[in-house]
Amino acid sequence: MATARPHLLGLTRPELAALAVEWGFARVHAASLWNELYLQGRRTPSDFVVHDQLPARYLDRVFSELAFDFPGVARETHSADGFTRKYLLALHDAHRIETVLMRYSGRVTACVSSQVGCAMGCVFCATGQMGYTRHLTAAEIVAQALHVDAVLRETTPATADAPAPALADPAHPSPHHRHERLRNIVFMGMGEPLHNYDAVMQAIDILRDGAGLALGAKKISVSTVGVVPGIRRLTAERRPVHLAVSLHGATQAERAALVPAARKWPLDELMDACRDYTSTLGRRIFFEWTLIDGKNDGPDHAHAVGALLKDIPAQVNVIPLNPTFGYAGEPTRPAGARAFQDVLATYGIPCTVRQRRGIDIAAGCGQLAIAE
Ligand code: SF4
Numbered sequence: 001m002a003t004a005r006p007h008l009l010g011l012t013r014p015e016l017a018a019l020a021v022e023w024g025f026a027r028v029h030a031a032s033l034w035n036e037l038y039l040q041g042r043r044t045p046s047d048f049v050v051h052d053q054l055p056a057r058y059l060d061r062v063f064s065e066l067a068f069d070f071p072g073v074a075r076e077t078h079s080a081d082g083f084t085r086k087y088l089l090a091l092h093d094a095h096r097i098e099t100v101l102m103r104y105s106g107r108v109t110a111c112v113s114s115q116v117g118c119a120m121g122c123v124f125c126a127t128g129q130m131g132y133t134r135h136l137t138a139a140e141i142v143a144q145a146l147h148v149d150a151v152l153r154e155t156t157p158a159t160a161d162a163p164a165p166a167l168a169d170p171a172h173p174s175p176h177h178r179h180e181r182l183r184n185i186v187f188m189g190m191g192e193p194l195h196n197y198d199a200v201m202q203a204i205d206i207l208r209d210g211a212g213l214a215l216g217a218k219k220i221s222v223s224t225v226g227v228v229p230g231i232r233r234l235t236a237e238r239r240p241v242h243l244a245v246s247l248h249g250a251t252q253a254e255r256a257a258l259v260p261a262a263r264k265w266p267l268d269e270l271m272d273a274c275r276d277y278t279s280t281l282g283r284r285i286f287f288e289w290t291l292i293d294g295k296n297d298g299p300d301h302a303h304a305v306g307a308l309l310k311d312i313p314a315q316v317n318v319i320p321l322n323p324t325f326g327y328a329g330e331p332t333r334p335a336g337a338r339a340f341q342d343v344l345a346t347y348g349i350p351c352t353v354r355q356r357r358g359i360d361i362a363a364g365c366g367q368l369a370i371a372e
Helices: 013-022 027-038 056-065 126-130 138-155 193-208 228-236 252-258 267-281 299-309 334-346
Strands: 072-078 084-090 096-104 107-111 115-117 132-135 184-187 220-224 242-246 285-291 314-320 351-353
Touching: 013 027, 027 056, 084 138, 096 138, 107 138, 132 193, 138 193, 184 193, 193 220, 193 228, 220 228, 228 242, 228 267, 242 267, 252 267, 267 285, 285 299, 285 334, 299 314, 299 334, 314 334, 334 351
Parallel strands: 107 184, 184 220, 220 242, 242 285, 285 314, 314 351
Antiparallel strands: 072 084, 084 096, 096 107, 115 132
């Protein structure tokens, strides 16, 4: 995706409408363009259908002023169980990112990247082992969601009871779609989303737009390793997303050994920010805990988590470590995960043991990287 010009995929619908007016066109032209883009799935300038409310001269102006392209798919891999697909996407500057499509329990979720690499350096994470290269733009984030939506468009059958939006009336988009649509998105791919706050939030505004992908607030999860200023901004701006905080250690020393970012944002500051978030917004936080055999998975660790979170509306998601080349730890066995869960139950803290999926194609949590 070229970046010298503003990118069409990085604009919200109101921004696109304002541009149309600035160029001397009607707002309805921008609405028609948006419909073509987000509901009809147009991928190249020549795909757009010219009509009264989407005149050729408006499209000419759009594509001369704005960049419009999608990352290429450099590689696609499918898990053996058929539930996970991973896409290696090539960006305009030859950098690459990974995006994952997950289909579990009847839900389709896109796991998107927010950066090329990551600066946070979590020791067990393949992305952290890569180091940081650059932030993604909002357009590059939106493009990942549209890529997954396009895959669904191509791979799911049309349904007879949900007629397609009429191409003859694109200014009035129908809420019905013939194909399965993307409904969930998690910012748990490559990168730390709150380190790239502005682009991530711009992308979320675009993805939430009711005349486009219309992702519900409860269908978007932002996962952070504990970037305290980002959590405080989310709180102040009352951003309508789920917040997931990767904890992995319940003392400052244990956490910092796994998550170097904890040295910058210590555990007590993180928990203060989490308490403010839950009390201000009235929402719970999802705390993520990677279970590493003999490292952070014993009863003492579970009790420490319980004590740490007992006064915070919280849900804990534990997941046994996924293997990466750069870390020698082993995953906790299922019985150990269940024992951890049982201890948290004594504190009244709901805890889910997440299934390890997509491991065979290195698409599990902490496994995303771009090594060939
Ligand atoms: S776990 Fe997340 S924050 Fe940590 S290094 Fe990996 S991508 Fe970055």
